[in-house]
């Protein structure tokens with residue numbers, strides 16, 4: 501896509517440089533796909549290029565993992581293997597990284613350019629880096645004009661379909677994934693209407709050392725929804741919790757899935773996750789309830 505309204509590309513990471521008509525440029529896979537007239541009532545005039553930021557992509561400490569906003573999906577994909585070589589940490593949460601990267605409906609070429617921050621800031625319901633970072637209780641650090649700095653949960657950073665908590669000029673600097681979440685037992689489920697299609701439903705469950713259960717629903721809903729329980733709930737309690745937390749209008753509706761299908765699959769996959777997490781490692785998980793009645797098997801709009 502030509503961006504023929506662009507007058508300048510400025511290498512900066514300073515929000516003070518931002519002015520109306522500017523957009524932060526990370527991997528550019530969205531900006532150069534949509535073009536410069538798709539990001540607001542006025543066309544973009546300048547791109548503020550984060551390519552020169554020089555931010556270390558991934559920092560691992562005893563407290564957890566910090567992902568720079570400019571960390572690419574390819575760099576993130578390589579992380580579990582690198583940490584496995586070190587064999588110094590027991591972080592089952594790392595098992596979520598590759599399935600989330602694989603949930604990107606994109607070639608390896610796009611993976612090498614796409615950034616974690618660009619995915620969060622695009623804020624699509626099917627953003628797999630959103631699923632990962634929200635599912636692991638990530639905290640987003642946001643820099644603003646005037647030197648401000650604020651932190652908020654990734655689950656709150658995304659406020660709707662294509663919407664987020666960034667004010668004009670603000671910049672997502674990084675996401676921190678806490679060790680407490682990384683050391684949880686995790687379960688991952690994803691569904692798409694087609695084999696290599698965009699995620700229609702993506703759920704992540706976590707059971708932490710204290711037995712607390714967190715379920716993060718993404719892709720099915722317009723923005724991440726998290727449910728927290730003091731212990732692993734029963735099937736009915738979990739289903740009731742989902743019903744209360746996700747009103748019908750909160751399910752996403754686009755070509756990648758009807759809201760009714762997304763709701764039914766959310767309930768089904770949540771129960772699968774519950775069954776998996778209550779089962780000792782190695783034993784088959786028993787799923788209770790009939791969560792996939794044939795009448796809900798609508799795989800195409802109007803079918």
Ligand SMILES: Cc1cc2nc3c(=O)[nH]c(=O)nc-3n(C[C@H](O)[C@H](O)[C@H](O)COP(=O)(O)OP(=O)(O)OC[C@H]3O[C@@H](n4cnc5c(N)ncnc54)[C@H](O)[C@@H]3O)c2cc1C
Nearest residue numbers: 524526527528529530531569605615617618619621627672
């Ligand atoms: C073939 C293909 C398949 C794709 N599949 C998927 C998919 O399955 N799911 C999905 O969610 N997306 C998908 N995308 C869209 C896109 O590739 C991803 O969302 C990607 O992660 C965007 O990252 P980027 O670094 O390229 O962002 P950019 O294009 O550089 O930026 C995207 C937006 O975020 C803003 N931005 C970027 N970084 C920051 C920052 N640090 N702070 C503030 N604002 C920032 C930009 O100003 C722009 O508005 C796909 C794209 C292609 C081309």
